[in-house]
Structure formats: C-alpha cells, structure tokens
Amino acid sequence: xxxxxxxxxxxxxxxxxxxxxxxxxxxxxxxDDAWARASIGTSRPxxxxxxxxxxxxxxxxxxxxxxxxxxxxxIHRTATDSRGVSSMSPVGDIEIAxxxxxxxxxxxxxxxxxxxxxxxKEGDSFDLTLRFADGETVxxxxxxxxxxxxxxxx
Amino acid sequence: xxRRTLLGGTVxxxxxxxxxxxxxxSRTDAPANPxxxxxxxxxxxxxxxxxxxxxNVVPQDLVGRATxxxxxxxxxxxxxxxxxxxxxxxxxxxxxxxNLLHVVFITVDPARDTVEAMAEYVGYFHPTIRGWTGSPExxxxxxxxxxxxxERVPAENGNYTMNHTAGVFLFDAEGRFKTIVDYHEPRxxxxxxxxxxxxxxxxx
Numbered sequence: 011x012x013x014x015x016x017x018x019x020x021x022x023x024x025x026x027x028x029x030x031x032x033x034x035x036x037x038x039x040x041x042d043d044a045w046a047r048a049s050i051g052t053s054r055p056x057x058x059x060x061x062x063x064x065x066x067x068x069x070x071x072x073x074x075x076x077x078x079x080x081x082x083x084x085i086h087r088t089a090t091d092s093r094g095v096s097s098m099s100p101v102g103d104i105e106i107a108x109x110x111x112x113x114x115x116x117x118x119x120x121x122x123x124x125x126x127x128x129x130x131k132e133g134d135s136f137d138l139t140l141r142f143a144d145g146e147t148v149x150x151x152x153x154x155x156x157x158x159x160x161x162x163x164x
Numbered sequence: 165x166x167r168r169t170l171l172g173g174t175v176x177x178x179x180x181x182x183x184x185x186x187x188x189x190s191r192t193d194a195p196a197n198p199x200x201x202x203x204x205x206x207x208x209x210x211x212x213x214x215x216x217x218x219x220n221v222v223p224q225d226l227v228g229r230a231t232x233x234x235x236x237x238x239x240x241x242x243x244x245x246x247x248x249x250x251x252x253x254x255x256x257x258x259x260x261x262x263n264l265l266h267v268v269f270i271t272v273d274p275a276r277d278t279v280e281a282m283a284e285y286v287g288y289f290h291p292t293i294r295g296w297t298g299s300p301e302x303x304x305x306x307x308x309x310x311x312x313x314x315e316r317v318p319a320e321n322g323n324y325t326m327n328h329t330a331g332v333f334l335f336d337a338e339g340r341f342k343t344i345v346d347y348h349e350p351r352x353x354x355x356x357x358x359x360x361x362x363x364x365x366x367x368x
Contacts, residue, residue, distance in 0.1 A: 047245055050238070050284060057241035082320065088242045090347050095313055096243050096330035116246035117348055123241075124320060157288040158249045 038066030039106075041140065044152045045162050046123070049130040056080065056123035056130050058138060058152050059161065062104075063111040071143035072104040072112065077152075079136040081125025088117055098122070103143070116160060130154045201311050206231065206339030209309030213270070213298035216283040221296060223309065227339040230362040231266040234332045235312045237273035238285040243330055247347065251332065252290040254355055262292050264362055270296045272314035272328045274303050334361045 044060035056079075064070050075083045085104065090096040101119065104112050114120050121138065123130075130136070132154055140148040155162070209223040226233075232251065236244035248269060255262040269286060271277035274297050277285075282295030297303070307314060312329035319325050331344040334357065342361045345354045 047241070050288075054239040055241045057245075086242075090330055093313065094329050094331045094344070094346070095327055096347065097317070097327040098242065098325060116249075117243055120242050124323070157245055158252055160246070160249050160253070 038064065039070055039140070039142070039146070039148050040065050041148060041150045043162050044138070044150050045155050045159065046121075046130055046136070046152045047159060048132040048154050048157045049126055050157070051129050052126040054126075056126055057116075058121040058123060059114045059116065060121070060150060060152070061111050061113050061115075062106060062140065064106040064108055067108050069105055069107050070146075072106065072140055073143050074141040075121055075138060076141070077121075077123065077136060077138040079127055079130065079138070080123035081127065083121055083123050083138070085114070085119055086122040087119050132156045203310045203312075203333055203335075203341040205341065206335055209306070211298075211302045211305040211309060213296040213302055213306065214279055216279060216286050216295035216297075218279050221294075223306075223339075226266045226268065226335070228337060229264055229266045230337050230358075231268070231335040231339070232332055232345075232358070233268045233270060233310065233335070235270050235272050235307065235310070235314065235328050236330075237271050237326050237328070238277050238281055239273065240326065243347065247330065247332065248286075248289045248293065250351070250354070251293060253351060254358060255290040255292050257351070257355055258358070261362065262290070265292060265358075267293045268296055269293055270303070270306055272303060272307065272312075272326050273316075274298060274300055334358065336361055 040063045041060050042063070044058065046056055046058035049056045062072060072085070075085060077083050084100045086098045087101045088096055088098050100122075104119075106112050112119065135151050135153040138150045138152050140150060142148070153162075206223045206226050212220060212222050215221045234247055234251065236247065238244070251267060255265070255267065258265070267290070269282075271282060277295075277297045279297060282297050286293050286295040296306075298306075307329075310329075310333055312333075314326055314328035317325050317327055330347040332354075333344055334342045336342050343357055345357055
C-alpha cells in the first residue's frame with residue numbers, strides 16, 4: 011500500500027515536472043522552472059522566465075527564442091542604474107559555460123513576448139523554442155502563472 | 165550581480181562593458197540631472213491626479229498614514245508586476261496592519277494607462293494598492309515632487325517602453341520621506357524598513 015503510494019507520488023512528481031523540463035540532444039541543455047506571467051489582453055508585452063542549464067562539456071550559445079504565442083520574442087535584461095532608474099534592452103547572444111546556467115528571473119533576464127497572439131491565461135501553457143549557435147533547438151513548455159506570481163511554487 | 169558568475173565569457177564581457185557604459189552615462193548625466201535631492205514631504209508636493217476609481221487625489225490625501233509609492237506603467241512586463249507582487253507580499257505579511265498604510269502605484273505612461281486600465285491592473289494585486297493616473301503635465305509634477313525620473317523609449321513596430329525610477333518610496337505618517345526600498349531588496353530587509361516607517365509615527 012505504502013509502496014503504491016510512493017510510486018504514485020513519483021509518477022505524480024514526474025508528470026508535474028515534465029512540462030517544464032526539456033532535454034536537448036547533443037547540446038545537453040536542460041531547462042527548468044519555466045513560467046510566464048498571465049497577461050491582460052494582448053496589447054501589453056508578456057514575460058517568461060526559466061533556468062537554462064548547460065549540462066554538457068562544451069559551452070553553448072543561446073542565440074534566439076521563438077514562440078507561436080507571440081509575434082516576436084527576445085531575451086531582454088532589466089537593469090537599474092545608479093540613480094535607481096530601470097530600463098530594458100535586448101541582450102543578444104548568451105553564452106553558457108559547461109555546468110553553468112542562464113537564469114531568466116524577475117528583474118533580470120526575461121523572455122520578452124511582443125505582439126501576443128492570444129492573452130496568456132493563468133493555467134494555460136504555450137510552447138517556446140530556444141535556438142543555439144550550433145543549430146540545436148530546445149523545446150520548452152511554459153506554464154502560465156498569475157499576474158502577481160513571483161515564480162513556480164511562490 | 166550573482167548572474168555574472170553564472171554566465172559565460174561573452175556575457176561577462178558584455179555585462180562589464182554595459183556596466184562601464186552605465187557608469188559613464190550616469191556621470192555625464194549628473195550635471196544635467198540635479199536630482200541628488202530627496203523627495204519633498206508629501207504635504208509640499210503639488211499635483212492632482214485621479215485614482216483608479218476616478219476620484220480626484222492629491223498628495224496631501226496621503227498624509228496621516230505611512231505611505232508607499234511606486235512609479236511604473238501597466239505595459240511593463242517585468243519590473244512593475246514584480247514590484248507590485250513584492251508589495252503585495254509585504255502587505256500580506258503585514259496582515260491587518262496593511263490597513264494602516266497608503267500604497268500608491270503612479271503611472272509614468274498616462275497615454276496608455278487610463279483610469280480603466282489602472283483599475284483593471286491594480287485589481288490583480290493587493291486591495292490596498294491604489295493606481296493613480298492623470299494628465300502628462302500632472303504626472304510630470306508628481307515625478308518632480310518625488311524626484312523620480314522617467315522617459316519614453318521607442319521599441320519595435322512603433323511601440324514604446326518607459327525607463328523609470330524603480331524603487332519604492334516610503335514616507336512616515338507626517339508625509340516626510342524616510343527611505344527607499346530598492347528593487348531586489350529581499351523581503352527580510354524590506355519588511356523591517358516598512359514596519360519602522362509605520363512605527364515611527366503610528367505606534368505600531
């Protein structure tokens with residue numbers, strides 16, 4: 011009985027975790043903690059976050075992102091200057107050393123989703139593709155959390 | 165910048181260049197921006213806006229309770245919802261005491277942030293948070309009083325985004341500026357700051 015419960019629990023955890031994990035072929039990129047903030051309608055840009063970890067032995071370079079959810083998607087960085095003024099700008103390529111991770115998280119790097127095709131509704135999810143310099147792509151399923159969310163489980 | 169240690173060489177170099185540029189920029193900006201000044205007391209500010217329920221509001225309305233003010237805009241995908249989510253978290257942690265605070269989100273993008281847009285937006289966060297908007301002139305006067313700055317930055321496809329002061333201003337119940345909760349400040353530092361500002365005059 012207890013074993014069944016444990017097995018069930020493991021399956022449940024796997025099922026829960028699977029949509030936010032994606033493993034690349036040769037580039038050994040692992041993406042976890044992917045999430046996006048729900049949007050109000052489609053007129054405002056959306057933001058998605060995730061941790062892109064390079065589990066391989068070679069450096070990888072993230073060059074682009076794309077999603078059917080938005081007309082245009084780019085990785086932007088929010089930066090705050092010495093006067094406390096914050097701004098956002100595209101970051102271009104992101105090189106991730108072996109064993110390191112690029113963390114897209116609130117207030118820093120984020121996937122900026124411009125021209126949303128449909129509102130991002132809490133509880134839904136959408137596909138997002140990471141493209142790397144070696145031609146590899148990694149597919150990520152991004153769950154949509156509430157507007158006031160700070161991240162998965164928070 | 166914890167992230168720098170996590171990323172590879174290219175980004176490190178880019179970040180270093182970016183940081184250098186930002187420092188250079190703010191230095192050259194300094195003479196043109198004599199705003200090393202502190203926010204005025206709320207009672208001395210002069211502006212008139214509308215809250216998200218369409219009521220006329222002035223800064224003097226905030227005197228009497230400790231006050232938190234944040235500038236932002238509703239088309240801001242990252243820092244504004246994150247800050248409002250932080251503020252919501254602090255207010256939840258304060259529980260009943262949240263009622264002893266005024267909390268105001270002032271838009272720097274009045275062209276898009278109508279009263280209705282503000283009402284819809286703040287509705288997703290803690291009910292104590294009020295959204296203020298108004299004419300561009302009055303928004304400018306408000307920012308002036310807080311010594312906050314903002315600017316419109318063109319983006320793709322004729323869109324635009326706004327750069328803006330991101331800290332949360334804290335005032336005591338007399339309307340005197342006390343401190344700023346910086347963006348990214350962990351809750352364990354932010355909450356005591358808020359409680360101190362409340363406790364200074366409200367006896368909490």
